[in-house]
Amino acid sequence: MNIKNTLQSFSTMTHSARQEFMLEKGDWLLQEMLTHIGTPDAELRDKLIYRTFIDLLSDDLLSTEQLQHLFDSATGNDFLYLNIGEEMTDSVFTRSFSALLVASLLAKDAELHILNDDCLQIFFQKIGRFLLLEKDTRGHVQDKGWAHSIAHGADLAATTIRHPKFDLQHAPLILHALKLVTWKDTVFVNDEEERLVNIIEALLARDYSEEALIEFVEQVFDKFEMHLVTQGYNEAFFSGRTCTLNLMKTLYIALKMNNLAPKLQNTIYGHVAKWLKLGA
Structure with a gap:
C-alpha cells in the first residue's frame, strides 16, 4: 500500500472505520509513518503524517504497546537525534517532527500514565541535549515546508x-x-522566542525557584561579557546579542502580562536596559 494514499483515505474515515483499520493494519501504518516522518514532502510529513498522529492520540486509537513503541523509536538516535549537529540537510525534518511526536506522546501520557517509567526517566535526563546540539536553525524551507x-x-x-x-x-x-x-x-525570525519562553513559563507553573531563574538570567547576560573578552565585537557577538535580547524582551513581556515572578521581571529589565542603553 502507498502510505500517502492510505493516509489520505484514513483522513476521510469514520471513527469506527478507523478503529477497524487500526486493529487490522495499525502496526504497519505506524511503522510507515515513522519511516517517512522526516520526508521532504511537506504534504506527507506535515498535513498527513503529523496530523494523523494527532488524530490517533486524540481519539485513543493506539494501544499501550503502540504508544510505547512510538516513544521508544521517536526518542532514539534514528529519529530525535538523527545526525544532530548537521546544518542545511534534510535530516532536520526527521529531528523536528520527531520532537513534535514525542511532545504529543508526553502530553497524552500525562493523562494516561502508561509509558514505562524507566524509559521516561532516561529521556528526562537527556532532554536538554536537543536544543543544545541542534544547529539547523531554519524555519520555512523553500519547496519543503517547515523545519x-x-x-x-x-x-x-x-x-x-x-x-x-x-x-x-x-x-x-x-x-x-x-x-x-x-x-x-x-537571529531567529519565525517567532522562535515565543516558543522558547514557554520553557520558563512551564518551570514557573511547576513552582521552580524564582531565584534559580534569576541566576539563569544573570548567566545569560554574563555570556555577553565573556564573548567580548574572548572574541570581541565580531559578527557572532552581534547575532547572539540581538537574538538573546529578543528572547529576554519576549520573556519580560510574557511575565509582565501574566503577573508572574516580579523579581525575575526586575532582573531582566535591568539587564535589557543596560544593553539597550535605555535611559543613558
Whole structure:
C-alpha cells in the first residue's frame, strides 16, 4: 500500500472505520509513518503524517504497546537525534517532527500514565541535549515546508517539564541549553522566542525557584561579557546579542502580562536596559 494514499483515505474515515483499520493494519501504518516522518514532502510529513498522529492520540486509537513503541523509536538516535549537529540537510525534518511526536506522546501520557517509567526517566535526563546540539536553525524551507527545529524543540522541552513525572532536578540542563540556544550564529525570525519562553513559563507553573531563574538570567547576560573578552565585537557577538535580547524582551513581556515572578521581571529589565542603553 502507498502510505500517502492510505493516509489520505484514513483522513476521510469514520471513527469506527478507523478503529477497524487500526486493529487490522495499525502496526504497519505506524511503522510507515515513522519511516517517512522526516520526508521532504511537506504534504506527507506535515498535513498527513503529523496530523494523523494527532488524530490517533486524540481519539485513543493506539494501544499501550503502540504508544510505547512510538516513544521508544521517536526518542532514539534514528529519529530525535538523527545526525544532530548537521546544518542545511534534510535530516532536520526527521529531528523536528520527531520532537513534535514525542511532545504529543508526553502530553497524552500525562493523562494516561502508561509509558514505562524507566524509559521516561532516561529521556528526562537527556532532554536538554536537543536544543543544545541542534544547529539547523531554519524555519520555512523553500519547496519543503517547515523545519522549525528550534521551535519544535522548545515545544518538546516545555511539554516535558509539564509532565507530572518530570523531576525538576533535570531543569538546569534544559536551562543550560536555553542559555546557549541564542548563540547559533543566527537571529531567529519565525517567532522562535515565543516558543522558547514557554520553557520558563512551564518551570514557573511547576513552582521552580524564582531565584534559580534569576541566576539563569544573570548567566545569560554574563555570556555577553565573556564573548567580548574572548572574541570581541565580531559578527557572532552581534547575532547572539540581538537574538538573546529578543528572547529576554519576549520573556519580560510574557511575565509582565501574566503577573508572574516580579523579581525575575526586575532582573531582566535591568539587564535589557543596560544593553539597550535605555535611559543613558
